[in-house]
Amino acid sequence: MVASFSVDYFILVYVAAMGVLQMIASRRDLRGMLLFPAPSIAFLVGLCAVIAAFAWFFASEPRNLSDTEGGLDGNRAASMFSAASSLAVFSTLVISSLINRSLGRDGQAPSPGLDALGQTTYLRALSGSLKGLWKRS
Numbered sequence: 001m002v003a004s005f006s007v008d009y010f011i012l013v014y015v016a017a018m019g020v021l022q023m024i025a026s027r028r029d030l031r032g033m034l035l036f037p038a039p040s041i042a043f044l045v046g047l048c049a050v051i052a053a054f055a056w057f058f059a060s061e062p063r064n065l066s067d068t069e070g071g072l073d074g075n076r077a078a079s080m081f082s083a084a085s086s087l088a089v090f091s092t093l094v095i096s097s098l099i100n101r102s103l104g105r106d107g108q109a110p111s112p113g114l115d116a117l118g119q120t121t122y123l124r125a126l127s128g129s130l131k132g133l134w135k136r137s
Contacts, residue, residue, distance in 0.1 A: 005063075005065075005071065005072060006072065006076065006080055008057060008060070008061075009057070009072060009077065009080050009081075009084075010080050010083065010084045011053070011057075011084075012053050012054065012056075012057040012084075013080065013081050013084035013085055013088075014084040014085075014087060014088050015049050015050075015052070015053035016049065016050045016053040016054065017084065017085045017088035017089070018046070018049060018088045018091065018092060019045070019046040019047065019048070019049030019050040019053065020046065020050060021033065021046070021088060021089065021092045022034065022035060022036070022042045022043065022045060022046030022049070022092075023042075023043050023046035023047060023050075025039075025042060025092075025096075025117070026039035026040065026042040026043040026046070027039075027043065028118075029118050030114070030117040030118050031100065031103060031117070031118055031119075032096060032097070032100055032103055032116070032117040032118065032119065032120050032121040032122060032124075032125070033092060033093070033096050033117045033122070034096060034099075034100065035092070035095060035096055035099060093122040093123075094122075094123070096121060096122065097121035097122050097123035097124070100121050101121065101124075103119070103120055103121055103124075
């Protein structure tokens with residue numbers, strides 16, 4: 001039961017985090033982070049993912065269990081949350097970089113920081129930053 005509960009919690013957090021990341025990227029115009037071509041579609045799909053993940057998690061089984069009765073204890077929940085949300089960020093950045101690989105090919109230097117994702121993909125911005133560091137040293 002605990003293993004199944006842990007896997008279910010991991011899926012909940014992963015799907016919900018992916019949805020939230022798409023909602024944020026669409027509202028902040030971070031085109032290099034979008035998994036869908038239109039920001040409005042990305043926002044709606046993200047919102048649906050969050051709602052669906054929570055509905056599935058809480059409607060599929062009784063989840064209001066203490067850790068002594070098969071629920072997750074605080075340490076396990078925190079570690080699962082960290083792992084799932086980190087994987088969601090990593091997945092979003094890699095998949096969106098592959099989907100939007102033509103974004104940022106114009107050769108212009110992107111804005112510094114996270115604003116670069118409005119003009120280019122994460123992998124292209126990372127590559128450019130690493131090249132810049134390499135040239136300085």
